[in-house]
Amino acid sequence: MCTAVAYKTKDHYFGRNLDLEFSYTETVTVAPRKFPFKFRHAGELDEHYAMIGMAFVAGGYPLYYDATNERGLSIAGLNFPSNAAYLPVRNEDGIDDIASFELIPWVLGQCATVAEARELFAHMNVCDTNFSDQLPANPLHWMLDDGTEQIVVEPLADGIHVHDNPVGVMTNNPTFDVQLLKLADYMNINAGQGESKLIPGIELGKYSRGMGTCGLPGGLDSAGRFVKVAFTRNNSVCDGSEEQSVNQFFHILQSVCQQRGCCDLGDGKYEITIYSSCCNADKGIYYYTTYDNSAVNAVDMYREDLDGTELASYDLIEKPTFHFQN
Numbered sequence: 398m399c400t401a402v403a404y405k406t407k408d409h410y411f412g413r414n415l416d417l418e419f420s421y422t423e424t425v426t427v428a429p430r431k432f433p434f435k436f437r438h439a440g441e442l443d444e445h446y447a448m449i450g451m452a453f454v455a456g457g458y459p460l461y462y463d464a465t466n467e468r469g470l471s472i473a474g475l476n477f478p479s480n481a482a483y484l485p486v487r488n489e490d491g492i493d494d495i496a497s498f499e500l501i502p503w504v505l506g507q508c509a510t511v512a513e514a515r516e517l518f519a520h521m522n523v524c525d526t527n528f529s530d531q532l533p534a535n536p537l538h539w540m541l542d543d544g545t546e547q548i549v550v551e552p553l554a555d556g557i558h559v560h561d562n563p564v565g566v567m568t569n570n571p572t573f574d575v576q577l578l579k580l581a582d583y584m585n586i587n588a589g590q591g592e593s594k595l596i597p598g599i600e601l602g603k604y605s606r607g608m609g610t611c612g613l614p615g616g617l618d619s620a621g622r623f624v625k626v627a628f629t630r631n632n633s634v635c636d637g638s639e640e641q642s643v644n645q646f647f648h649i650l651q652s653v654c655q656q657r658g659c660c661d662l663g664d665g666k667y668e669i670t671i672y673s674s675c676c677n678a679d680k681g682i683y684y685y686t687t688y689d690n691s692a693v694n695a696v697d698m699y700r701e702d703l704d705g706t707e708l709a710s711y712d713l714i715e716k717p718t719f720h721f722q723n
Contacts, residue, residue: 406637409544411471412675438494445506449698468509481536483525496526569619
């Protein structure tokens, strides 16, 4: 499972945790403006907005997990099992048949804002086309952010549902409208030190700091992570500098990270946070950490030839680094 977050200080930031039991050897990949995106049913984009993000490059095609374009629009695709429904190709005038693995470049290549993306979704059919026999379509939903507006896009059996996202986070199941509704179960959680309301007229002793958060979920399930990261993100305080903003963003994601052994899938498989990302969407800088390397590494989109035609991909630095002070 996974978690996505949008966060704004002086600049706006977007990123996610990728939680899986294995890696596809993903890379930080820049697609310049003239890299040809060939879509299975919707033609080709020969020129488009440049974008940077995490991708598994298969046969020269970047399968983006999350990405940001040069206009500051960001998207992340997260696992959405048992709910995602990809429909047959419609091949109708006025309908764009887009495979799930194409959705990120299709939207980021053409849209500068969430408002523009909404227009694409209004006539999009997320179709049931696999990338290949070896890489079948994963069940996904998507979070979009442009620094002023966030939405969640969910392909269901009756079509695409677009939800406004007032909390700026997304996890997995259940559907986003249900996730928002269930936040009401925790409406008394707060960042304060707690108030004695259990028994009228009796002031109960506070034996710890942070008692306003008593009852805040701390599990690894997607519904629990949604509540925890919504609380953390929306109570987060930061001075707004680049260093502090990026550092705070990773701390928000760390509140819902998965550690090896805590989510046991059986047969010796454990879901872990393979990587965490934070993109400064205003500057096009993609920061990341990995499970084995907590040092923050970065790739700057604007140090690439954005008028080129070739992908630029950077392997993740997986080896841990330790700084000895003596």
